[in-house]
Amino acid sequence: MAATNILKIDNLAFERNDTLLFEPVSLQLNSGEALHIEGANGAGKTTFFQILINLLEPSAGSIFFRGQTFSKCRYDYLSDILFIGHQSGVKATLSVEENLRWMSPDNTSAEKIALALQSVGLEHYANMPCYRLSAGQHRRVALARLVTTTASLWYLDEPFAALDKQGVAFIEGCMQQHLNSGGAMVFSSHQDLVKIEARSYRLQSYREVM
Amino acid sequence: MAATNILKIDNLAFERNDTLLFEPVSLQLNSGEALHIEGANGAGKTTFFQILINLLEPSAGSIFFRGQTFSKCRYDYLSDILFIGHQSGVKATLSVEENLRWMSPDNTSAEKIALALQSVGLEHYANMPCYRLSAGQHRRVALARLVTTTASLWYLDEPFAALDKQGVAFIEGCMQQHLNSGGAMVFSSHQDLVKIEARSYRLQSYREVM
């Protein structure tokens, strides 16, 4: 599979109260590639993701998705991405299965859901309301989406938080498989990775000492 | 300093809806010692901490603090422990400094507070409301208590979650210093530790397959 360009970021800058948050970012991401966004606490990784998913507007610079500017391909872009952030969007009062079904593509089969639950080790918890889960199990519900999703560009903000070793290994496996099948991803993590080979990009905080 | 026994746990068991959560726990903790509670997601580490801090009642077994049963030394025990859990008790609308002051012992001097903020790298954020902080910075506010506290027994549930490498190193430093000065601690973490030597105890999940 020839690597095609999926994401291109040109001189992206973000200002809050007239101060740049990080040094302008320029990046390229091809299919089959993973990009590890590094940076200290508060460097702006989460903010960067929110710009990428169009929840915040950049102050300067531009983003191209498969060669098109964002505004031209909004629909295609948004239907082809998956984002899992610090808050994972899991509804506390719904059961594990209901949550996963709700967060998965429309035509996901029941087997796929069951498979996803099994992969993240929650097969016995399918009917438990999520507020009763442990921190790591809660996170696993959100991450089970990695099995059911059909998106080709993944944005994962700290996917390994709260997971135990075996959970981290499983998620890394998922990510690797996604890359192998031609997907692409941008993720942030403070932990070192074991399995995946990823290009890393360090967000340089712009903060002058006040 | 001769190591004195601080915590003794005897056959502690916890049932939820008539099912044991983990294999009964028997443990000893002396001053200057750290105990690393290990276990997969959902093994019951958080539940174990909540039993230790008397928010949940054990179904069987007993806990001794400095040789006394819990019910005899409730006041002494509770005034000598520090607990930081998954939810860190940081109020989103209060500023960083207000939060830390509120969570620190009554007679903490302003210099101590400033020092604590500096140690966790938040000296420039003292007046920022906490909801504007990044995930890691938020966590650092709670962890700044490690500098201001006077408690001798620390319970830390996943203290390293969301922290960057430098943050982890700093917290490990704090913990080591506490141990050196005769304190004791029980903590859980899915990440490997770098600096601290800790005895580890693995919670064995009791869950039979349903």
Next chain:
Amino acid sequence: MYNYLSGGFSAYLYRDLLLGIRNKTDLVKPLIFFLLISALVPLAIAPEAERLAQLAPGIIWILAVLATLLSVERLFSDDLQDGSLEQMLLSPNMLILPILGKIAAHWLMIGLPLTLLSPLIGIWFSLPVVAVIPMILSLALGTAVLSLIGAVGAALTLPRQGGVLLALLVMPLYMPVLIFGSATIQSAVDGLDWTAPLAILAAFLAIAIALCPLAINAGLRLAKNG
């Protein structure tokens, strides 16, 4: 790659209903809630039948406004906190449909029970029987308008967004609904033509369905800049 998350109206309608109705008692709760509030009125005011009957149209409508105000606040704030608002905003489709789905669920859980219960409250307050049908119709339409307007207020006051002032502007919009709603019932009691105020309520509903989702959409997109 159509996604359930972006599935629009019925997906959000179903989810919010599910969230509201986890068990059977959840269904009964709004009913009891209305019964309780309406029981407060005769206790605090006069319990004589004629006096209550005079007040009934107004009181029932004030109840409707209160119940909406009380409940609409959490329409989006729970979603903001657990991150599912973010996921909703990521939907490639127009947000209008999910928003309407959520509002419809809200109406089904608040407006509809009140509407169905209103004859009972009417009996409590000795409302004449002729006024029952107009009351039901006006409540059905009017509570939907209230949910829509309330959702605009809720979107604008999402935590820390500082939209308090805007919300203040939205709240007075309840007044016309209240006036025409109670006018419908009052006209029926007085033997006048009650279809005119009802028609006006219907017009309000049409306008609200067209405009409110746009305002809500804009409000929600601001929430992330808080």
Next chain:
Amino acid sequence: MYNYLSGGFSAYLYRDLLLGIRNKTDLVKPLIFFLLISALVPLAIAPEAERLAQLAPGIIWILAVLATLLSVERLFSDDLQDGSLEQMLLSPNMLILPILGKIAAHWLMIGLPLTLLSPLIGIWFSLPVVAVIPMILSLALGTAVLSLIGAVGAALTLPRQGGVLLALLVMPLYMPVLIFGSATIQSAVDGLDWTAPLAILAAFLAIAIALCPLAINAGLRLAKNG
């Protein structure tokens, strides 16, 4: 090793007030609510002065009940979510003082503004001047009882944070306060002795201060079992 976290009454009073003042929405909402509803009432019911004056005592008290109910829900649930409830339960001292501190802060932000605002609402509703002092006194005492009882309900429903469930539990308990509260004002309007119902309110307050914190304490300790 006395700890600020366990600092009892004034520490929690101060913190909750600070939180309320920071969250401007929290402070402004009850005010919007009072003004809005009291503006709605004359619209929905007849605007003739005598009729309104008759309704005034009851309406002011219904407002007080609803405003308390609306706000008391979050008394402990925010603390539960961000983990500070856990820290409060860890206090070596009796929980009674922190609990009373939180309730006092709630009253200062809800009951007191309503009490201070009530003369204005009284004027709106053409309440006779003789009834103003009894109204202020009864509201000052009664809203404190409402805050205390409401806090019991909030503590018991903590794992579900159900607005409606809370209302269901608490409203029946509010009724005596409502009755004696409006009776105080009504007696003053009718030229009767209004100190008797006021004294009963004071007795309620004494009982509530003594008993409610115990029930709340027990309830909060159950919260982790949700």
Next chain:
Amino acid sequence: MNLHLQWTWFHRLGSPRWFYQKTQRWLPWLSFIMLSLLVAGLVWGLAYAPPDAKQGNSFRIIYVHVPASVVALAGYYLMAIAGAVGLIWRIKLSYMLMRSAAPIGAALTFIALVTGAIWGKPTWGAYWVWDARITSMLILLFLYIGVMALRHTYSSHEAADKASAILGLVGMVNVPIIYKSVDWWQTLHQPATIKFTGAPSMHPDMFMPLVVMIVGFYAFYAVSLILFTRAEILRREYRASWVKQLVTDKLAEK
């Protein structure tokens, strides 16, 4: 020695197993008493008691209305006290009793309200008036429902039981207060239009069947409480060896 005896007695009383086995023997007797009282009372009241001078035959609803009201009120106190006993002595059985008492009480209260309302139309010309007794009955219904609804809030039985018990106790303080206050409030505004405390002293021919019905309702209450509690015991103690034994025995019988 004496004390020791007392305590074993006390604990045996608190044991679900003891309750389950004892009630097994009581149930047939109680059911028989209940049925005969109810049938006798109903036949006597509906067919043989003379019609009321003013109300004609519509008064006969009294034979359901009054017993239901009386037992519903008494049931609330039983429930609250059971909760208190559970809180103080941590006796599981009394929590189970409390839990079972709530739905029965709520149903009886509901019956009292509905029969009262039906009766109200012919006698007062309105289904509903805001009288002290009626209002406090309404509040009672809400208190019952509150106790029932609170259960779903907690995942653990013990927590749910404690919470319900606290609520029950708070409500117990409240019921008489409400009764008094509503009474007081009513007389403040207007002389009560209807008052049935001073009801025309009833003719013995009407009154005796009423007494029979009241006792019958109490028996009915006892039987349903026992049945509900037994079901609750099985639900909660399904892991106890005696319950397992019971199940295997039952299966063997078939």
